[in-house]
Structures are given as C-alpha cells and as structure tokens.
Amino acid sequence: MTRSYQRNPRYPAVDGRVARGWEAAVRTLPAGPAVLALDGPAALDWSAVHSHLSRALAAHCTPARFVDLREFEADWDTVLERTGDGPGADPYYLPLARASVAGAYTTLPRTDTPDEGLLIALGPGAALVGHDLLWYADLPKRYAEAAVSAGDPAVGVNLGRHGAPGDLRRLFYADWPVLDAHRDAHAADIDRWLDLQDIRRPASIDGSTLRATLAHLAAGPVRTRPWFNSTLWGGQWASSELGFTPQSGNTALGYELIAPEAGVLVGDGPEAEVELPFQLLCVLHPEEFLGAAVHEEFGTSFPIRFDYLDTVRGGSLSVHLHPREEYMRAHFGWAYTQHETYYLTATAAEDPRVHLGLQQDADIELMRKQVIAAIEHGEEMNVERFVQSHPAEEGRLYLIPAGTPHASGTGNLVLEISATPYLYSLRFYDWLRKGKDGAPRPLPYEHAFANLDDTRRGEAVSRDLLQQPHVLREGSGWREEVLGALPEMFYEVRRVALEPSCRGAAMDTAGRFHILNVSAGEGVVIEWGDGRSHDLAFAETLTVPAGVGPYRLRPLGPKPVHVVTSLVREDR
Numbered sequence: 001m002t003r004s005y006q007r008n009p010r011y012p013a014v015d016g017r018v019a020r021g022w023e024a025a026v027r028t029l030p031a032g033p034a035v036l037a038l039d040g041p042a043a044l045d046w047s048a049v050h051s052h053l054s055r056a057l058a059a060h061c062t063p064a065r066f067v068d069l070r071e072f073e074a075d076w077d078t079v080l081e082r083t084g085d086g087p088g089a090d091p092y093y094l095p096l097a098r099a100s101v102a103g104a105y106t107t108l109p110r111t112d113t114p115d116e117g118l119l120i121a122l123g124p125g126a127a128l129v130g131h132d133l134l135w136y137a138d139l140p141k142r143y144a145e146a147a148v149s150a151g152d153p154a155v156g157v158n159l160g161r162h163g164a165p166g167d168l169r170r171l172f173y174a175d176w177p178v179l180d181a182h183r184d185a186h187a188a189d190i191d192r193w194l195d196l197q198d199i200r201r202p203a204s205i206d207g208s209t210l211r212a213t214l215a216h217l218a219a220g221p222v223r224t225r226p227w228f229n230s231t232l233w234g235g236q237w238a239s240s241e242l243g244f245t246p247q248s249g250n251t252a253l254g255y256e257l258i259a260p261e262a263g264v265l266v267g268d269g270p271e272a273e274v275e276l277p278f279q280l281l282c283v284l285h286p287e288e289f290l291g292a293a294v295h296e297e298f299g300t301s302f303p304i305r306f307d308y309l310d311t312v313r314g315g316s317l318s319v320h321l322h323p324r325e326e327y328m329r330a331h332f333g334w335a336y337t338q339h340e341t342y343y344l345t346a347t348a349a350e351d352p353r354v355h356l357g358l359q360q361d362a363d364i365e366l367m368r369k370q371v372i373a374a375i376e377h378g379e380e381m382n383v384e385r386f387v388q389s390h391p392a393e394e395g396r397l398y399l400i401p402a403g404t405p406h407a408s409g410t411g412n413l414v415l416e417i418s419a420t421p422y423l424y425s426l427r428f429y430d431w432l433r434k435g436k437d438g439a440p441r442p443l444p445y446e447h448a449f450a451n452l453d454d455t456r457r458g459e460a461v462s463r464d465l466l467q468q469p470h471v472l473r474e475g476s477g478w479r480e481e482v483l484g485a486l487p488e489m490f491y492e493v494r495r496v497a498l499e500p501s502c503r504g505a506a507m508d509t510a511g512r513f514h515i516l517n518v519s520a521g522e523g524v525v526i527e528w529g530d531g532r533s534h535d536l537a538f539a540e541t542l543t544v545p546a547g548v549g550p551y552r553l554r555p556l557g558p559k560p561v562h563v564v565t566s567l568v569r570e571d572r
Contacts, residue, residue, distance in 0.1 A: 003523075003535070003537055004243075004537060004538075005241075005242045005243070005537050005538065005539050005540055006223075006537065006540065007225075007226060007242070007243060007244065008225060008265060008270070009223040009224075009225065009265060009540075010265040010266070010267060010269070010273060011213070011216075011217060011222070011264065011265065011266050012213075012266070012267075012268070013205055013209050013213050013266050013267060013268075014209065014212040014213040014215075014216045015208060015209055015212040015213075016205055016206055016208065016209030016212070016213075017205075017209075017268070017272070018203050018204070018205055018266070018267040018268065018272040018273055018274055019203070019204050019205070019272075020201055020202075020203055020204075020271065020272055021056075021201045021202070022052050022053055022055070022056035022201075022202065023056050023059060023060070024204070025056070025135075025192060025194060025202070025204045026053070026056040026057055026059075026060050026062065027060065028192065028206065029057075029062065029118065029133070030118075030133075031062060031117070032062065032063065032114065032116055032117040032118045033113050033114045033115060033116055033117065033118075033119075034113065034114075034118055034119075034132040034133060035111045035112075035113055035114075035118070035119045035120075035121065035129075035130060035131045035132050035133070036118050036119070036120045036121070036131065036132070036133045036134075036135060037111075037120075037121050037122075037126040037127050037129055037131035037133070037134045037135070038053070038120060038121070038122040038123075038126055038135045038136075038137060039122075039123075039124065039125065039126040039127045039134065039135070039136050039137070039182075039183075039186070040123075040124065040126075040136055040137035040138055040139070040194075040196075041124060041138065041139060041144065041175075041179050042124045042157055042158060042159040042160075042162070042175055042179065043139065043143070043144030043147060043148065043155050043156060043157060043166070043171070043175070044137060044139050044155060044196060045154045045155050045199060046068065046070065046122060046123055046162070047154070048154070048199050049122065049137060049196070049199065050066055050068065050122060052199065052200065053120070053122075054066070057118070062117055062118060063116055063117025063118070064117050064118045064119075064120055065114060065117070065118070065119050065120070066120050066121075066122060067109050067111065067119065067120070067121045067122070068122060068123055069105065069108070069109065069121060069122065069123030069124065069125060069126055069129075070123045070124075070162045072105045072106055072107060072108065072109055073104060073105055073106070073160050073161070073162065074103070074104060074105055074106045074160060076160065076161055079103065079104055079159070079160035079161065082099050082103035082104075083097040083099050083103065083170075083174040083178070084097060084099075084174075085097075085170070085174060090331075091169075092169070092442060092444040092447070093169070093173060093331070093332060093424070093444070093447075094169065094170075094173035094174055094332075095173070095331065095332055095333035096173060096177045096332065096333035096334060097173065097174040097175075097177050097178050098177070098178075098181075098333070099178055100128075100178070100182070101124055101125035101128065101159070101178055101179065101182045102125060102128055103160075103178075104124065104125065104159050104160035105125070105160075108125075108128055108129050109121065109129060110129075110130075111129045111130045111131060112130075113132070124159055124179060124182075125182060127182070127186040127189070133191045133192075134186065134189055134190050134191050134192075134207075135190070135191060135192045135193075135194060136183065136186075136190045136192070136193050136194065137194045137196050137202070138193065138194065138195055138196065138275075138277070139155075139195075139196050139197065140197070140261070140263050140275055141176065141260070141261045142227060142229075142255075142261065143155065143197070144156070144171060145168065145171065145229075146247075148165070148166045148167065148168055148171050149168065151165045152165070153165055158170040158171060158174070158175055159174065159175040159178060159179065172423050173332075173423070176260065180260065180279065183277070184279065184280070184283045184300065187280055187283055187284060188211070188284065189207075190207045190210060191206065191207045192204055192205070192206050192207060193205050193206075193207070193210045193274060193276070194274075195273075195274040195275055197275070203267065203272060203273055203274045204274065205266070205274055210276070211284065213266055213276070214276065214280055214281055214284050214285065215284070215285060217264060217266075217281060218281045218284070218285035218288050218289045218545055218547070219288065219545065219547060219548070220528070220529070220532060220534065220545065220548060221516075221526050221528070221534040221536075221542050221543065221544045221545070221548065221551075222264060222281075222542065222543055222545075223264075223536075223540060223541065223542050223543075224255075224256070224257050224262035224263060224264055224278050224541075224543075225262070225263050225264065225265050225275060226254060226255060226256050226540075226541070227244070227254075227255050228244045228246070228247075228251035228252065228253065228254045228255070228308070228310070229247065229252055229253050229255075230246055230247040230248035230249060230250050230251065230252055231250070231252035231253065232315065232433050232435070232441070233252060233311060233314050233315035233316060233317055233318075233433075234246070234249075234250030234251055234252030234253075234310060234311070234314050234315075235250055235251060235252070235310040235311045235312040235313050235314030235410075235413075236250060236251065236310070236312055236313040236314065237251065237310045237312035237313075237346065237348070237413045238251035238254055238308065238310050238413075239251050241539070242539060250310075250314055251310045252309070252310055252314070253307060253308070253309065253310075254307055254308030254309075254310060255307055256306045256307050256308060256517070256540075256541040257278075257305055257306045257307070257515065257541050257543065258305045258307055258420070258422055259278055259279055259282070259301075259302035259305060259420055260279065260420070260422075262277070262278035262279075263275035263276060263277055263278060264276050264277075264278055264281075278302070279300070279302070281545075282300040282301070282302050283300045285545075286299075286300050287546070287547075288545060288546065288547040289513065289545045289546060289547070290302065290512075290513055290545075290546055291509070291511045291512040291513055291546030291547075291568075292511060292546075293511060293512065293568075293570070294512055294513065294546065294568050297490075297568075298335075298336070298568075299335075301335075301420065302420060303336065303419060303420050303490070303491070303568060304417070304418070304419065304420060304491050304515055304566050304567075304568070305416070305417075305418050305419070305420045305422060306415065306416070306417055306515055306517055306541045306566070307415075307416045307418075307422070308345075308413060308414065308415060308416070309342075309408050309412070309413075309414040309416055310413055310414075311408055311409065311410045311411060311412050311413075311414075312346070312348045312349075312411055312412065312413055313348070313410075313411075314410060315410055315431065315433070316355075316407055316408065316409045316410050316431060317407040317408045317409075318407060318425065318427045318428075318429060318430040318431070318441075318443075319355060319381075319383055319387060319405055319406070319407045319427070319428045319429040319430075320405070320406070320407065320425045320426055320427040320428060320448065321402070321403055321404055321405050321406065321426055321428075321448055321451055321452065321453075322337065322338035322339070322340065322400075322402045322403070322421075322424055322425065322426065322451070323337055323338060323402060323403075323424050323426065323447070323451050324337060324402045324403045324451050324453065325337040325402060325488075327450065327451050328402070328421070328424070331447075332421075332424060334421050336419060336421070336490065337402045337419060337421060338402060338418065338419050338421040338422065338424050339400070339401050339402050339418060339419045339486075339488070339489045339490075339491075340400040340406075340416060340417075340418035340419070341397055341398060341399050341400055341416070341417045341418060341484060341493055342354060342397070342398040342400065342406075342408060342414045342415075342416060343395075343396075343397050343398075343414065343415040343416075343417055343483070343493065343519065343564055344392050344393055344394050344395065344396050344397075344398075344412060344413075344414060344415075345394070345413045345414070345415045345519050345520075345539070346394060346412075346413040347392050347393075347394055347411055347412055347413070348411050348412075348413075349392075349409070349410055349411020349412070350411075351391075352391070352392035352409055352410070352411040352412050353389045353390065353391065353392055353409035354389075354390050354391075354392045354398050354406070354407075354408055354409060354412070355383065355384075355387045355388065355389055355390075355405070355406055355407040355408075355409065356387070356388055356390055356398055356400065356404065356405075356406045356461060356465060356466075357387070357388045357404055357405070357406075357456045357457060357460075357461030357465060358386060358387060358388070358405065358454070358456055358457035358458075358461070359384075359385070359386055359387065359388055359457060359458070360457055360458030360459070362385075362386040362387070362457060363386075364449070364452065364454065366385075366386075367385075367386045367428070368445075368449060370382065370385075370386075370429075371428050371429060371443070371445050372445075374429055374432060375440065375443055375445070378432055380432065381428075381429045383407075383429060386405075387405050387406075387407075388461055389409075390462075390466065392408075392409060392411070392412050395519070395520070395562070396466070397417075397466075397467070397483040397484045397493055398465060398466060399464070399465040399466075399467065399484045399486055399489070400418075400465070401453070401456070401465075401486055401488055401489060402451070402453075402488075403451050403452060403453030403456065404453055404456045404465070405428065405448075405452065405456075415517060415519065415564065417491075417493050417515075417564070417566050419489075419490070419491070426444055426445075426447040426448035426451060427441075427442075427443045427444060427445065427448060428443065428445055428448050428449075429443070430443060464486070467483070467484045467485075469481040469482065469483050469495065470482055472494065475502075475505060475506065476502065476503070477498065477499040477500075477501045477502030477503070478496060478497060478498045478499065478502045478505040478553075479496070479497050480494055480495070480496050480497075480505070481494060481495045481496075481497065482494050483495050483564075485569065487572075489569075490568055490569060490572060491566055491567060491568050491569060492566065492567065492569050493564065493565070493566050494564070494565045494566070494567075495519070495562055495563065495564050495565070496553055496562070496563040496565060497560065497561075497562055498521075498524070498553060498554075498555040498560065498561045498562075498563070499555070499560055500555055500557065500558055500559060500560065500561075502554070502555050503554065504527070504552040504553065504554045505552065505553045505554075506550065506552055507544075507550070507551050507552065507553060508549060508550045508551070509544055509545070509546050509547075509548050509549055509551070509567075510549075510570075511546050512546050512567050512568050512570065513543060513544060513545055513546045513567065513568075514543070514544040514565055514566070514567050515541065515542070515543055515544075515565065515566045515567070516536060516541065516542050516543075516544065516553075516563050516564070516565050517539070517540070517541045517542075517563065517564045517565075518536055518537060518538045518539065518540055518561065518562070518563055519538075519539075519562045519563070519564045520538070520559075520560070520561065520562035521538065521555065521556075521557060521559050521560055521561030521562060522537065522538060522555075522556045522557030522559065522561065523535060523536055523537040523538055523540075523555075523556045523557065523561065524536050524553045524554060524555055524556060524561055524563055525553075525554045525556060526542070526544065526551055526552070526553060527551060527552045527554060528544075528548050528549070528550065528551035528552070529548070535556070536563075
C-alpha cells in the first residue's frame with residue numbers, strides 16, 4: 001500500500017537514544033572540576049539557555065559558574081569591518097563572509113579549570129575557548145529568519161550584536177557562512193548535540209550517537225525535513241495537496257532540499273527527535289556522500305538543490321535573473337553560480353505561463369527606462385515587450401542559465417532543480433507589489449542589468465532552453481530520459497518513466513550522488529545493497545549518496561510513475 005506525502009520523515013538514532021529535557025542532558029555531565037563550552041548560533045535565546053541550564057544544574061546539586069561570550073563582543077563598527085560590511089558596502093548583498101567567529105569579540109575569555117564544579121562558557125564561538133567538554137545547542141535556520149523578520153530582540157539578532165534586532169542581509173551573507181564554517185570545523189569534537197526548538201525541554205543526543213547516526217545516514221538514501229515559507233506571491237497547492245499549514249496565508253517556497261538550511265529528523269517520534277543539519281553529512285563523510293570527484297570540485301558544499309515554487313492561486317514571481325559565474329565570484333564570493341531549471345509538476349490556471357529569455361527585438365535601454373519608471377513612479381512595465389512568455393506545460397523542463405531573465409507565472413507548481421546558491425535573485429520588476437510594510441520590495445536592478453545575457457533571445461531561447469527529452473537508456477517497462485543539459489551548467493536533469501508492470505529500473509550512482517523526486521504517480525521503492533529499501537511518495541525528494549552504487553527503482557500503484565533526477569555531470 002502506498003502512502004501520502006510525509007512532512008516529517010524520520011530516521012532512528014544509532015548506538016544511542018534521543019533524550020528530552022535539560023535534566024537528562026545535565027545527568028551526562030561530570031561533577032567537576034571541568035570546563036564546558038556550550039556553542040551554537042547567534043540567533044538563539046542565550047539568556048533563556050543560561051536560565052534553564054542553571055536551574056537543571058542546581059537541581060542536580062552541581063556547582064556552576066557561567067561566562068557569557070556575548071559580554072566580550074567587539075564594537076559594532078569593528079564587527080562590520082571584519083565581515084566585509086564597512087562603509088560603501090552593497091545595500092542588498094555582501095560577499096560571503098570568511099571571517100572567524102572570534103572576529104565578533106574583542107578577546108576570548110580565559111576559562112581556567114575551576115576548583116570545583118563546572119565553568120560553563122556559552123555563546124557563539126564557545127568552542128574556541130579552552131574546554132574539557134563541548135556541547136552544541138542548535139536551532140534550525142528557519143527560526144532565525146522568522147525571528148529576524150519579526151524583529152524579535154531575543155532570537156532575531158546578528159552575530160556580534162546581541163540585544164538589538166538583526167537584519168536579514170547580515171544573517172544570510174555574514175552570520176550563516178561564518179557560523180556554519182565554525183560548526184563544521186568542530187563537528188567531530190562535539191560531546192552533545194542539543195535541539196532547542198523547544199527551549200524549555202530540548203532534545204539531545206551524545207556525540208558518539210551523533211556521529212554514528214550521520215555515518216549510517218551517509219550510507220543510504222535520505223530525505224530532509226521539508227517546509228514552506230510564505231511570500232507575497234505564494235499559492236495554495238502545498239496547503240491543499242500536501243497538508244502544510246500556511247504561515248501567512250500561503251505556501252510559496254518549498255524547502256525540499258536546500259542544503260544550507262536542510263535538516264534530517266532523527267529519533268523515535270515527535271516527542272523524542274533532533275533535527276541535524278544535512279550539511280554535516282557532507283562535512284563528516286564527503287566522499288561517501290558526495291562522491292570523490294564531486295568533493296574534489298565542490299569541497300563540502302552540496303551543489304544541487306530541489307525546491308518548490310507554488311503560485312497556484314497565487315501571483316507571478318518577480319522578473320529576475322541570477323549572477324553569471326565571474327560576477328558571482330567577484331561580488332558575492334561563491335565559487336559557482338546560481339544556474340536554475342523549472343520542472344512543471346502541476347498547473348492550475350486557464351493559461352499558465354513561464355516567462356523566459358529576451359524577445360528578439362528587446363531594447364535593453366528601453367527596458368532599463370521602464371524598470372526605473374516602475375520603481376520611481378509606480379508605472380507598469382510591459383514585461384512581454386522584453387521577455388518571452390511560454391506556455392507552462394506539465395512535465396516540461398525550462399532551462400535557466402545564469403543571466404537569463406525569467407519568472408514563473410501564476411497557477412504553477414514548479415519543481416526548481418538548481419545549483420545550491422539561492423539568495424541571489426537580481427530583480428528587474430515585481431509587478432508593483434508592496435511588502436508588509438507598505439513599501440515596494442527592493443529591486444537591485446543595477447546588479448540585474450550587469451548580469452543580463454543579451455544572447456538569450458529570440459528563437460535561440462526555445463531551441464536551447466526548452467529542449468526535447470531524449471532517451472538515454474531503457475528496459476522492460478521503463479526508460480530514462482535526459483530532459484535538459486547545457487555546457488555551462490555543471491548538472492543535468494533526467495526523468496525515469498516507469499510503467500506499473502515494471503519490476504525495477506536499474507540505476508547506479510557511479511560515484512556521484514543522485515537526487516530523486518516523484519513528479520507523477522503514487523511513488524517508488526528504492527532498493528539497494530543487501531535487501532535495504534526506502535519508499536518515496538509523490539512530491540517527495542530524496543538523496544541517494546554516491547557510495548550506494550547500484551540501486552533499483554520499483555513503481556508503486558496502478559498508474560505510471562515519473563521520477564525526476566539530477567546529478568553532477570561527468571562529461572564536462
């Protein structure tokens with residue numbers, strides 16, 4: 001029997017169990033004397049952490065003294081300068097910060113072993129001080145983004161400036177890169193991982209269980225915990241079809257697998273589970289998970305993402321493009337750029353459209369004038385005068401190399417299969433929409449025009465970017481097709497079509513991870529190794545690690561099944 005979409009896929013902990021509550025975590029500590037470093041992100045209520053931990057230690061009769069690293073923060077101008085955000089910095093973006101967490105502080109405190117009990121150094125970067133034990137207190141990034149957007153002064157703060165409301169620009173381009181690199185560098189040494197989604201009763205696992213579980217997950221297919229945010233253009237498909245509860249009235253961007261923010265649920269159930277960063281699989285097991293060749297090229301960066309764009313009963317996306325490769329390196333600090341594709345999973349509009357590529361006679365200077373007029377005077381832009389409009393066809397792939405103007409129209413459920421960078425939408429036009437504050441949304445159009453690929457116009461758009469599928473392999477009741485590939489794009493998109501009678505399509509990672517998504521039909525079973533299996537239902541996404549090697553796809557249900565796949569190309 002097939003199942004419906006699972007919003008909370010969960011995997012068992014290995015060689016240990018998930019504990020609940022501060023008291024359970026405290027019971028694992030020595031009586032002392034010892035120094036405990038309690039590290040974690042800046043966007044966390046560290047004052048509440050201090051309070052809850054202090055009470056648990058007192059109940060356990062363990063003497064403790066606390067040192068809060070945030071009391072040693074440098075002045076804000078110094079923090080800005082150390083993270084490339086000084087005078088004259090871009091108002092929309094920053095180059096990815098490469099600084100150490102230590103740059104947020106004037107100095108790091110001394111942590112000499114106490115005469116009795118525990119000395120606890122807590123705050124972002126605590127692993128950098130001398131310690132005997134290291135705990136890491138985590139909160140998934142979706143909470144940080146929501147807290148910063150809401151102006152929460154306890155959680156929604158930036159690194160180096162506790163107590164003051166943060167901003168998203170700093171969060172995305174400075175805090176997250178710095179804190180992620182710090183966490184990754186110390187992942188192998190963590191003695192306890194705490195998930196603080198419920199700060200009063202956190203879930204936790206010890207370090208050996210953390211690493212044993214990640215090793216197990218890196219050896220077989222794995223799903224991340226999906227979620228949807230809400231935006232001005234968001235739709236209703238994920239709410240009506242998948243059961244997500246809209247945060248602000250709609251489901252917009254669906255985080256199926258966006259590696260920097262993705263998490264894997266581990267535990268026995270919702271009362272005893274931790275959410276571990278997907279990125280740790282790449283950090284601790286890069287060759288087994290990514291593949292040796294992919295690891296050599298991309299380091300520990302997982303380079304492909306799968307996400308949904310839901311505009312069903314919503315609005316059109318802004319007309320935008322993404323940075324070209326040299327610009328991305330020079331201005332934003334990524335080693336690779338944001339190539340994208342749209343796969344149309346479903347449409348629910350009378351005349352659904354995808355805007356893609358320039359018109360043959362598009363006048364770029366006139367386009368610039370209309371963009372500026374829209375921003376400065378609220379004048380509507382004639383989008384189709386400059387950008388082509390194509391029918392949105394279910395099952396079709398639209399290739400969107402960097403520099404190509406594009407937008408999904410209303411009424412579409414797009415599966416976006418793209419390079420992992422996802423925070424660089426250089427907008428030309430946003431249909432005169434206003435944000436929650438009543439002001440027009442920011443439009444970094446100068447960046448957009450600086451990256452516009454003037455050659456993606458006319459008939460070349462349909463020829464190159466709306467490719468016809470071609471069969472790569474086939475067998476009894478199945479075929480594998482290439483849906484789209486371009487020389488400048490490091491990945492390609494394929495589709496495996498399975499008839500209900502198919503007894504299994506033979507696949508092989510051949511040393512490179514695969515990503516799978518069931519785009520039509522009820523689902524599949526992935527079979528590999530010595531009788532292991534993992535099911536995948538309609539609309540779900542799963543990663544098959546490089547080390548899996550040969551595996552089989554077996555269809556479920558009475559109807560044909562389509563599985564969209566992607567991988568890093570070898571023939572480049």
